[in-house]
Amino acid sequence: MVVRTGAQRLAEDRGLVPDGRLGLITNFTGVLPDLTPTSVALRAAGLPLTALFGPEHGLRGTAQAGASEGEGVDPDTGLPVFDTYLRQGRELDELFSGVDVLLFDIQDIGTRFYTYVWTMYDCQQAAARLGMPFVVLDRPNPLGGVRVEGPLLQPGFESFVGRAPIPLRHGLTVGELARQLGAATVVPMDGWTRDSAGTGMPTGMPTGLPWVPPSPNMPTPDTALVYPGTGLFEGTNLSEGRGTTRPFETIGAPYVDDRLVPALSACGLPGVIFRRTWFEPVFSKYAGQAVSGVQLHVVDRDAFEPVRTALVMLRVLNELYPDDFGMLPSLDRLWGSDSLRKALEAGDDPLDLLPAATTPAGWVRPDVLLYEGLYEGMAR
Missing domain, CATH: 3.40.50.12170 (Uncharacterised protein PF07075, DUF1343)
Structure with missing residues (x-):
């Protein structure tokens, strides 16, 4: 209807x-x-x-x-x-x-x-x-x-x-x-x-x-589906894909290497698979630079959990690249508190920040x- x-x-x-x-x-x-x-x-x-x-x-x-x-x-x-x-x-x-x-x-x-x-x-x-x-x-x-x-x-x-x-x-x-x-x-x-x-x-x-x-960086319904999670990457030093044709589905930085996709795939996140990708944003972070990263491919939208997925990605990036991964002041505003930033700084699992109940x-x-x-x- x-x-x-x-x-x-x-x-x-x-x-x-x-x-x-x-x-x-x-x-x-x-x-x-x-x-x-x-x-x-x-x-x-x-x-x-x-x-x-x-x-x-x-x-x-x-x-x-x-x-x-x-x-x-x-x-x-x-x-x-x-x-x-x-x-x-x-x-x-x-x-x-x-x-x-x-x-x-x-x-x-x-x-x-x-x-x-x-x-x-x-x-x-x-x-x-x-x-x-x-x-x-x-x-x-x-x-x-x-x-x-x-x-x-x-x-x-x-x-x-x-x-x-x-x-x-x-x-x-x-x-x-x-x-x-x-x-x-x-x-x-x-x-x-x-x-x-x-x-x-x-x-x-x-x-x-x-x-x-x-909006200019919300081109498809696929973008909207991942955005509640990957929008958090605006508060990091990784590109959230602005300046590409797949914003928020594509995440990367110059320091990302071939370890990221296997590490994410091993986490068994529901409804999503990961592919290594390279891209060169035409504006925003790393504009004009070729960077390495990952593209999210949602294969089951009903099982996919965008916020949980993004928290796992942040944890893995923090673990793999402790000397390079960085957070911006805007992360607190996006998350709605300083708890995510503090958890990552302490090396804690950010999944513990999710409400125990569905709502x-x-x-x-x-x-x-x-x-x-x-x-x-x-x-x-």
Whole structure:
């Protein structure tokens, strides 16, 4: 069954949102199943859309990580475009002075340190300060809604890659997450269930929706699947594959040699096999240098555990290359505490940091009915 997103439902029924001037927080992933931009569809449906607000990477997605496109005019609708990236407090509130209702329609990938949910959170907080309705047009979690992995973010480690205590792989849709984080109205999807991520994912969203790469370094659903784990390599001196055609599936550094793949293969990690590879990033770490590394090949997406896999990789790298392997300050922000860095520094097994239960204490279980029955047809 093809899922009907919240955006599609709103384009067909304008009564799903409050009256007033609408501002839409969106980007190039905000599209209907036929790839019509949500902004265009809402205007065609007669909704009073008056402004667009872009996140990291910008409305069109031309900016790399850590950048945005700035402000301007959207050529598709003629609407003004405002840049929310890294704006908070009064500066963010002032952006919304010309609207009465805020809508959010951006594709998330189900990982805590992917910044779109924190754009949502910051804008949600601004709406609360302004007494303005905040409405999420819900979209699928491409990792599905059954699995949760990794610990919660700890107090004192909040940043734009994690503002609130949620796991690395949170198992929720953006609508569910918005309800978890604060006051929000959700236009739910039709036809989505918690087990909607399946074997169809490599050729597109398993929901029948087209896959639109959510950012320049998230080209395929395969990338999204490994990202909750291998995204941690951004906090090390290894290349996480930025500047290659397989970012986050390819990890390497000049000091990696032919010992790595046999050592990883001997660990018996479920759902994944490893291949030695060589690559030359065109930007980011080791740009223009030929480096050696490993490519992850997920062979069973249901068995694969991205966070566990990445922790084993970090442990093995630390053991094989103690004089070369290094960690960056950003690792603490990505992990959500300093426990991973300290474990690796001490030579401890980072797998001991994973919650003993499938779902960390203090977090909602995604396999039970959540949020006043937002998705009553979910799998159990």
